[in-house]
Amino acid sequence: AFAMPIIFYSFVRSFLEIKEQKVWLYLGIVLYISVFIANVMGYVVKEAYISEGIFYYEIGIAALFAVMGGFLFIGLATFNLIQSYRKKKDSFHQNRLKYFLIGVLIMAAGTSTNFTKLGRYPLDILINTLNAFLIAYVILRYKLLDINIVIRKGSVYFALSAIIASVYLFMIFTFARALQGVVGISVVAILIAIGIALLFQPLRERLQRWVDRLFFRERLDYYQILKKFAQGIVTILDFNELIYSTMSTFSKTMQTDKVAILLINEEGQLYSRASLGLDVYSFRLKKDNPLLTWMREKKEILTKYDIDLLPELKGLGKSEAKELERLKAELFIPLITRDKLIGVITLGEKLSEKGYSEEEQTLLSTAASQASVAFENARLYEELVRSERLRALGEMAGGVAHHFNNLLAVIVGNTQLLSQRIEKMELNEIKRKLKIIEASAFDGAETVKRIQEFSRVKADKRFTRVDLKKIVEDAVEITRSRWKDEAQKKGITITLTTSLDELPPVFGNASELREVITNIIINAIDAMPEGGRIAIKTKKDEDQACILVTDTGPGISEEVKRKIFDPYFTTKGPQSDGLGMSVSHGTITRHEGEIEIHSEEKKGTTITVKLPIPQTEAEKKKKAVIPEGIKKATILVVDDEDTVREALEDMLAAGGHRVISSSSAKEGIELFKKEKVDLVFTDLGMPEIPGWQLAKLIKEIEPRTPVIMITGWGIQVTKEEIKESSVDFFIAKPFREKELLEIMAEAMKLREKGDSK
Structure with a gap:
């Protein structure tokens, strides 16, 4: 009984993660040994007897020291609980500590009965039973112990012990009778013990699987799901x-509707890459945030409750804590690769409102390790694809420059001609020249758009109608400098011919197919380093465009044909990274198409x-009708470029609209407040206040006013950016x-x- 206060003090010290006060534990061990020896020698209880149905006992001098020692350790434990209760501001942790303090009072009440006439009755044991139930409730309610593991292990070892004991006794009894007088009973017992020892591990594993199937079928299911996920993501x-596969698997497996994948950017900040059931698009944590520092060092799963308990995380500021609350996370799972933190997966509360067990956390940690490797592989692959695109962009640079010089020659030549002879020219001739200038300008704009689309790392997954004939013509133009200009410089001739049949449009991503x-x-x-011929042909083959x-x-x-689509395989030597055909094959596969290679050596x-x-594709495109x-x-x-703003003003005024304009966002806001504006055009890139922010301010003043964003960077925005910006429509210059x-x-x-609303 004297050991209980010492054990309770040790438990409180461990629960509150107190590193000091070790001297009290050593003192407790010394006192316990001393009281144990004194009890054996009769100095704790001198005499105990029953007379006329009444229990009497006489205590010795050592009992006084035992009681004082017990009160000392209960007092120390209570002091630490009260101190922690006062320091903790979180109601969840205060409630946990409150139950323990109530338990101390119950324990004190039970112990005090021993100093009254009631001491002859086991009231202290009955009262302390209430304390045991209270502690059990706290363990279950506040997840201080994974009770599922206790049940599993307890069931397995109880069944194992019963089976082994039964088999052992039965075999000894049977063999002892059968071999009586031949072999000694001790030899039989040793042989049976060796046999049981050999069978122990297989038997334990079989029992473990049986118990899991009986009590934890759901857990086995999600173990299989995560195992399949880990094998597939590589x-x-x-x-x-x-990212979608990871979020979906973790959400379905753990039955939670709140998942976030946070990654670390080049500046070391943690940002939201994707989320499920959360609005955390703008989430950010700085590089020196205590939570990130802890995860870099410990590389362990962090629970919501650890944030308040761990001393290393007490440096979190109010704004940082508030930012973390946006995640509504119960678990923070680190993504580690090459001993480096690359991100964090957060999981919200389960739909069942149950906690995450230690076993589940271990399983999630293993799955996250596999995901980390997959994320890193995907990142490296993305970088290689980017370098491949940059290489191709370099290849097309010469052709683009040549094409632009031709366009500029047409534009400059015609504008000079108009400025010199416009008074002498007829109206039809002036219109024809202007049409040539306009066509050349838009041709240049299309070339810029192709470069923008080609150089984008993140391809737009939304497929649109694509004209394959136009795709081939673009690719021929892009590569012109290679098969014509560079070939001529090398003294060789490469002839490229095309035979392009009209094809129905297909659904796809134009920039990817062009690539x-x-x-x-x-x-x-x-x-063909010595020169040769290239022939490009398009045709329709049943339900396929070729x-x-x-x-x-x-x-x-x-x-080579067998390996040509393998990543990193190349026949060009070290100057090539071997990704060209691999990336192309992946692109066509995503378009539900195929690439075939027909070749013979030397042919x-x-x-x-x-x-x-x-x-369902119609044979003819419907002509777009200009709305009237x-x-x-x-x-x-609102546009800071005077020439662009004035041109837009003229176009709108020609349609009979009243136009007011501004060269800055601040002035534009003031005009918007004064005038009754029906529609707003704003440039994206402006000094002081960019177009995104201006759109937000407009919507705050009058949410019904549509905002059209004008951009010279091409329409390359995501749904999240549109949602954040309050922009209704985009139009690219020119x-x-x-x-x-x-x-x-x-x-x-x-x-x-x-x-109308």
Whole structure:
């Protein structure tokens, strides 16, 4: 009984993570040994007897020291609990400590009965039973102990002990009778013990599986799910697909509707890469945040309750704690690769409101380790793809420069001609010259757009109608400098011919498909260092659109054909990273198409790209109709580029609209407050206040006013960016009158819809 106060003090010290006060534990051990010896010698209880049905006892001098020691350790434990209760501000932790303090009072009440006439009755044991129930409740309610593990292990070892004892006794009894007088009983017992020792581990594992199936079938299911997930993610190289798969698996397995994947950027900040059931797009934690520092050092799972308990995390400021609360996280799971923290996965409360057991945390940690490796592989693959695109961009740079010089020559020549002879020219001739200038300008804009799309690392996953004939023509133009200009410099001739049939449009990503054809043409050029011919043909083959690229190079061997789509495989030597055909194959596969290679050594190669034609595709495109009769409106134009702003003003004024304009966002806000504005055009990149922020301010003043963003960077925005920005429509510079009118019509419909509410 004297050991209980010492054990209780040790438990409190461990629970509160007190590193000091070791001297009291050593003192407790010494006191316990002393009281034990004194009890054996009769100095604790001198005499105990029953007389006339009444229990009598006489205590010795050592009992006084035992009682004083017990009160000392109970007092120390109580003191530490009270101190911790006063320091903790979180109600959850205060409630946990409150139950322990109530338990101390119950224990004191039970012990005090021993100093009264009631001491002859075991009231202290009965009262302390209440304390035991209270502690059991706290363990279950506040998850101080994973009771599932206790049940599992207890069930297994109880069953194992019962089986072993039964088998052991039965075999000894049987063999002892059968071998009586032949072998001694001790020899039989040793042989049986050796046999049982050999069978112990297989038997324990079988019992463990049986208990798991009986009591924890759900746990076995999610173990299988996570195991399958860990095996599958290593083959995923698309970063977005990998993140979605990870979030989906963790959510379904743990039955939680709140998951976030946070990654560390180049500055060391933790930011939200993706989330489920949370609005944490703008989440950020600085590099020196205590939570990140702890995870870098410990590399362990962190629970919501650890944040208040761990001394290392007491440096969290109010703003940082508030930022973490946005995640509504119960678990913080580190993503570690090469001993480096690359991110964190957070899981919210389970739908069942149960906690995450230690076993579940171990399983999640293992799955997160696999995910970390997959994330790192996907990141490296993305970098290699980026370098491949930059290489291809370098290849097309010469062709782009040549193309732009031609366009500029047309524009400059015609503008000079107009400025010198406009008074002598007829109206039709002036219009024709202006049309040539306009066409050349928009041709240049299309070239810029191709470069923007080509150089983007993150491809737009939304497929649109794509004209394959246009794709091939773009790829031919992009590679012109390689097969024409560079070939001539080297003194060789490469002839490129096309035979392009009209094809129904397919659904796909134009920039990705353009990149595939560009890469195939470049490979054909590289395969003919002495010169040759390249023929490109398009045709329809039943329900597929086909692009055939044929060269007169040396051909491809069967061995190379088998490996050509493998990542990093190349026949070009160290100057190539071997990703071109691998990336192309992945792109066409995502488009539900295929790439075929027909080649014989010394006879050239034909690479065929096949893409499915949608069955519902109409044979002819419907002509876009320019909307007419747009309601006359008051329009605010905000752009710091004077020439662009004035041109837009003229176009809008020509449509009968009232236009007010500003060269700065601040001035634009003031005009918006003074005037009754129906529609706002704003540039994206402006000094002081960018277009994103201006759009937000406009919406705060009048949410019904549509905002159209003008950008020279191409329309490369995500859904999250649109949601954050309050922008309704985007239009890329330069824009045609038809595009402008179509967007204005949509914007005015939106305005009328808002006015009707």
